[in-house]
Amino acid sequence: MPADQLVADLTAALDAIPLIDPHSHIDPLAPVSKSLDDILGYHYYTELAHSAGMSQEPLGKDVSPRDRVRAIVGHMDRYDNTAQYRWFLDIARTFLGYDGTRITAGDADKLLDAAETTFAQPDWEKQVFAKTKLEKIFLTNEFDDPLEGFDTNVYVPCLRTDSLVFQLDRAETRERLFKATGVQLRDAGSLRKALATLFLHFTRKGAKACAISLPPDFEPAHYDDEYLYEQIRHHDCRDIGPGVFWLIAELCRDFKLPFDLMIGVNRRVYVNGVHQGQDLFDQRTSLIQYKRVFNAFPEVTFPVSVLTSAQNQELVAYSWIFPNVVPNGHWWYSNVPPYIRKDLGERLSAVPKTKLIGYYSDAYKLEFVLPKYAMYRRILATTLADDFVRPGVLSEAGAVALGTRLLRDNVRDTFKV
Amino acid sequence: MPADQLVADLTAALDAIPLIDPHSHIDPLAPVSKSLDDILGYHYYTELAHSAGMSQEPLGKDVSPRDRVRAIVGHMDRYDNTAQYRWFLDIARTFLGYDGTRITAGDADKLLDAAETTFAQPDWEKQVFAKTKLEKIFLTNEFDDPLEGFDTNVYVPCLRTDSLVFQLDRAETRERLFKATGVQLRDAGSLRKALATLFLHFTRKGAKACAISLPPDFEPAHYDDEYLYEQIRHHDCRDIGPGVFWLIAELCRDFKLPFDLMIGVNRRVYVNGVHQGQDLFDQRTSLIQYKRVFNAFPEVTFPVSVLTSAQNQELVAYSWIFPNVVPNGHWWYSNVPPYIRKDLGERLSAVPKTKLIGYYSDAYKLEFVLPKYAMYRRILATTLADDFVRPGVLSEAGAVALGTRLLRDNVRDTFKV
Amino acid sequence: MPADQLVADLTAALDAIPLIDPHSHIDPLAPVSKSLDDILGYHYYTELAHSAGMSQEPLGKDVSPRDRVRAIVGHMDRYDNTAQYRWFLDIARTFLGYDGTRITAGDADKLLDAAETTFAQPDWEKQVFAKTKLEKIFLTNEFDDPLEGFDTNVYVPCLRTDSLVFQLDRAETRERLFKATGVQLRDAGSLRKALATLFLHFTRKGAKACAISLPPDFEPAHYDDEYLYEQIRHHDCRDIGPGVFWLIAELCRDFKLPFDLMIGVNRRVYVNGVHQGQDLFDQRTSLIQYKRVFNAFPEVTFPVSVLTSAQNQELVAYSWIFPNVVPNGHWWYSNVPPYIRKDLGERLSAVPKTKLIGYYSDAYKLEFVLPKYAMYRRILATTLADDFVRPGVLSEAGAVALGTRLLRDNVRDTFKV
Numbered sequence A, B, C: 001m002p003a004d005q006l007v008a009d010l011t012a013a014l015d016a017i018p019l020i021d022p023h024s025h026i027d028p029l030a031p032v033s034k035s036l037d038d039i040l041g042y043h044y045y046t047e048l049a050h051s052a053g054m055s056q057e058p059l060g061k062d063v064s065p066r067d068r069v070r071a072i073v074g075h076m077d078r079y080d081n082t083a084q085y086r087w088f089l090d091i092a093r094t095f096l097g098y099d100g101t102r103i104t105a106g107d108a109d110k111l112l113d114a115a116e117t118t119f120a121q122p123d124w125e126k127q128v129f130a131k132t133k134l135e136k137i138f139l140t141n142e143f144d145d146p147l148e149g150f151d152t153n154v155y156v157p158c159l160r161t162d163s164l165v166f167q168l169d170r171a172e173t174r175e176r177l178f179k180a181t182g183v184q185l186r187d188a189g190s191l192r193k194a195l196a197t198l199f200l201h202f203t204r205k206g207a208k209a210c211a212i213s214l215p216p217d218f219e220p221a222h223y224d225d226e227y228l229y230e231q232i233r234h235h236d237c238r239d240i241g242p243g244v245f246w247l248i249a250e251l252c253r254d255f256k257l258p259f260d261l262m263i264g265v266n267r268r269v270y271v272n273g274v275h276q277g278q279d280l281f282d283q284r285t286s287l288i289q290y291k292r293v294f295n296a297f298p299e300v301t302f303p304v305s306v307l308t309s310a311q312n313q314e315l316v317a318y319s320w321i322f323p324n325v326v327p328n329g330h331w332w333y334s335n336v337p338p339y340i341r342k343d344l345g346e347r348l349s350a351v352p353k354t355k356l357i358g359y360y361s362d363a364y365k366l367e368f369v370l371p372k373y374a375m376y377r378r379i380l381a382t383t384l385a386d387d388f389v390r391p392g393v394l395s396e397a398g399a400v401a402l403g404t405r406l407l408r409d410n411v412r413d414t415f416k417v
């Protein structure tokens, strides 16, 4: 990424575009950080510090936030080469007045104090929105979320369905479902009714998407009502995940909601890892597993995220062929510059531009939207410069228009926001 | 791809090389387009327009060519970011006198009319050959093609064997085989004889290659005559594909024909897709499946195309180790700049240069040879500049010689044309 | 790789760093070449010459070294595009006074003669160490190597365990094990004792690592003592490889040795290939197969090499999450510039810098350490320039420090040398 004038100009133009962030884990009742501990408690930092040698002791409940922050910052000189470190540096500079070039152990207290003052401002949430040029941000809501106490026009609800598909064999999940819907699971019909009740609740509250994360070996399937009856009645709802997924897809069709698929994660691979730092993957997975569902639901838009860059070519090809498959952002282990650059260039060369959802923050706290999108925009600007403007394919204005489409227009069109 | 002088010079030098295109789907009795509908009926455009939201209605048989062209061009502003759009732009500029920078709905009629006049010229085929600097082009011929009515020195026959390997269990295929050879399938011996008759016919007519496209899970196998007898006699030739492949490889050895393998396509994944826009793939495939056949036929050259860029490293390694494995072009979903650039750079770094078959057009109409090769030459020039000339490894003349080898010399040596 | 000033400066700075090469196949009793035949007998040259058309005749035992060298050099004009050719060119220039730009058949005799004189110098080994700035180099020692007759402080022993894990079902291996340890295999206990005896011998002799290469489908497993007893007593030690691996991991823990895993090779795929040029791979493999072992041995550091670049993202992610997983160099089919560049950039963006072991030579003769590391340092310098210095992330001095860490510091820390 040469720091040249063209890239600088394109980056500046893209920086001016108001953002609609189509996937995050923001708690709308506590959207911003209260302390630096909230920032550095993000799993990327606990993971990297732990990976680089930090024991899990500082992450204990009875350790003071200050000591925890000191430990995580104290290990930064072991992982200050990473993209994730740069997000933090960006936060420190943009929000906390940090003006150094490399954050080390000695900066921990100063940053803690700055964060305490900064985050305590009554209009902090508003300030973050303004500095980030953030207009709306999608949430990740459990199916029994009341969706109350916040402006759903800004914090857009999204029905997350992992527990319905993968944990309905737990009594606790079924109980939560009963409480949320008043429907007792007895057969396929009541399962449909319970799920429809959730969709009704969510769409009434302004939900604009349904979403799920999926393991690499998952394959949706249409199960007949007899089989569902048998499993619901006599087997505690075991082994019905692929069929529940299918019912949810039917409801996405009926309720006209896009169904975000995040494909490829194996949970709890590193069993003693830090919180949210235990999941990995098996690169051996294929979108061919979704062949039936893509064919069966032409009316449903499937914004698809893949965990590995090697799978990006499948995503490109499936999006090029299936009208209802849409590439969605750069997820998790692929959300670092080399993978974004590669995957973005590939998508731009072969998928209709109206189908490319550029990016989402996946953030847990609002302060992360800014540095993550800043990283993306720099790569987007570089890609537009190298692949479109310099070869004479697009003018600078044309490139900005294409970038705007990825950053904002396609989010609006796809999710109807 | 910076538009610098070195790349421009190399591109110019490569542009001057007469082409021998080692794989296409040209109909030698109707090699050029008669209307813009022939150009835009190419599956890349119907696919992308459909993927971007066009219904299949304009593709119906009773829709007028003009209306169909209007629909496909009318959707171009949704996919004018793609490499395939740029092929069309290149055709419009080179052949149809288009001088704009971005083709939109309003250009449809003008281009239609220009095409009508242009393509009606009696020497149009000759003009395309001349503008393309095309010397010879390989065909894709069904096994019962009479191979008559054209100059096989220019339109080089190639025996395509997909239906023999994958559809011999259809009565229709066996009947066609009988008609073409006069041999009734009764056992392994008559199967061999029928196939040999085809090879004799094809080689007498100047065929220079045998070819097949293969699904990702295919594995050739040597079946004994007893098994073949049993399946031919009592099971309608079912489950003998891997063995038929083996017999074809034996004939490639005996008739000294290279055997083009195009590995990785799953047919009819998107069942309601446009014509030829239904095939996708499963990235989980390996050249290890061809281990036995590569070992058993050291005398047969296997020019191998892989569908996914992730498989390119296998292709590089197998070509580096097996004398009879040769990387062949950039196929289908990998035939866009980011994949070509990556795969080409990898091949050039580790496979003997005398084994690299640079490119083929895969064209259905002759007008596409020019823009596709133009794309390839730009990438080849960029790769030679960045990986060889700038680091001081090759002089500019040396780079042109290396490029010429990929573009032309190796095609001549491999296929003996 | 533009030959610009920044890259040149960084390369020069990295060139000055003394090397500790953490993996090679050097014979410490014959570490340097005696003739050009030793250099060109390296499997990379016999493979490429054979792949490009050389028969195996010149490789026969009764062919004179001069004739063999003439044959291999005689085919160089078919593979002088490769990275491996450039290693040889670098050797010819640096060690043999060659001053041409392209080695062809006519150079064979001159180079042979130059090599004879040069390699005959009594202090040749010392000269190579000095020119290479080589401080230490790790070996690959069979388990029954006496480890005598050389300075283990310079030639660092490494216990290679392939034959223990994969060939204990051969009487010959069990006999060698008995001779080396005096322990008769009777059950799990005696197997543990035999292995422990080897670890004791190796660590007393200064071994700093244990190592193994593994096929793509391998998965380590903990076998109970009863099963091991049964297999050892009644089944000639068949089917215990995954369990022997586990016991070796236990001993790595107890003896505090890192366990180098080289994952992905299938042996003897091209059965008639040249010596050491028969092995290939199946890209379908995953680090998830090592989930149990990574979890079970948190105290053991696993420097992991993967054979294919597509697997690099798994290596990045597993190293980012597991404290005990460490990316190690660029192995075999991935040890050419395009893969190194890609894999290195990915690792630097997401794995703590203290965990990145940059490179090893894998050399069979000391003369290869220099050209291989030179290739790596050029790519490292380019990567540091493009990804860190130019975007303003690191100063030039900071980049050199990061490079030094990959080249040297992390080798020292990981292997305690």
Ligand SMILES: [Zn+2]
Pocket: A023, A024, A025, A362
């Ligand atoms: Zn998320």
Ligand SMILES: [Zn+2]
Pocket: B023, B024, B025, B362
């Ligand atoms: Zn084709």
Ligand SMILES: [Zn+2]
Pocket: C023, C024, C025, C362
């Ligand atoms: Zn090795």
